[in-house]
Amino acid sequence: MKYRSVFDIIGPIMIGPSSSHTAGAARIGRAARTLFGIQPESVKVSLYGSFAETYKGHGTDFALVGGLLDFDTSDTRIPQSLSLAKTAQMDVTFIEEDAISDHPNTVRLLLKAGEKEMEIVGISIGGGKIQIVELNGLKLNLSGMNPAILVVHNDRYGFISKVTNLLAKYQVNISHMEVSRKEKGQVALMAIETDENISDKVFEEIKGLSNDLQVTRMIE
Structure with missing residues (x-):
């Protein structure tokens, strides 16, 4: 079962417009930043399914980058995160993938800083809830919501x-x-x-x- 309460369905306090495409994306980005341990110098963002089709209109691009900058879903800086990433000297490249993924809201993040490198796959499952499903090719099911x-x-x-x-x-x-x-x-x-x-x-x-x-x- 994906939802434990009505608040899981309504979603988190967030910068809009979409809980799945914006809040969920921000949480994926922030979880990736946490797992990486430091701000990456460069990030390759590969988008699949609905993410690839609507990421600009739904704010998935700036939400992911906001998360990578360690912004919470309610942070008012999220809409400006693309320009803030440039100021922070974090280079971000977006790729619209044609491959069919298991979930429509899927993103693969390749983070690099010096010799440090990490690849993370996350999905947004609705209401701002996410799952990190892959780390450096190893499968997992991490909610990103709990310690x-x-x-x-x-x-x-x-x-x-x-x-x-x-x-x-x-x-x-x-x-x-x-x-x-x-x-x-x-x-x-x-x-x-x-x-x-x-x-x-x-x-x-x-x-x-x-x-x-x-x-x-x-x-x-």
Whole structure:
């Protein structure tokens, strides 16, 4: 079920005109910025389906960029985000893709800063709600609405339990969890949404579980 209350259907406080194409797009952009960790120097924005067809008229372009600039959905600067991105020296390129996606409101973001690079796929599912469905080719289902921690690690026996046991030790309740991998024994992704923000102490302990981890935290 996509909606838990009438407020999920009405959507968030936002700069319009559309909850799906504007608020949802802003949240995808902001989730991508959070996962990337810093402001990207360049972003390639590949739009699919309805996003590709109507992104200029519905404000999807400036909403995505506003999110990438770390603006909330209600931030009055969002309509000016394209020019603000230039001022911030963030180069953004929009590409209208012809390929058919699984969801009509789909965007693929390729973020770069120096040697750092990340590719994220997000969808806007209505009412301002989103899902991040792919990170660097690894599948996931992240709402972008709750605190979360993402752990990229080498696929090996017992590692997932190390992370979950550590969260249990600090009484951090898991609301949703998914794991994915491309191949057995290769790179894997653990995406864990929680009921409360993960503290600095817990975050650092998770990072200390192995030397080959990439750990990202999303907080409310």
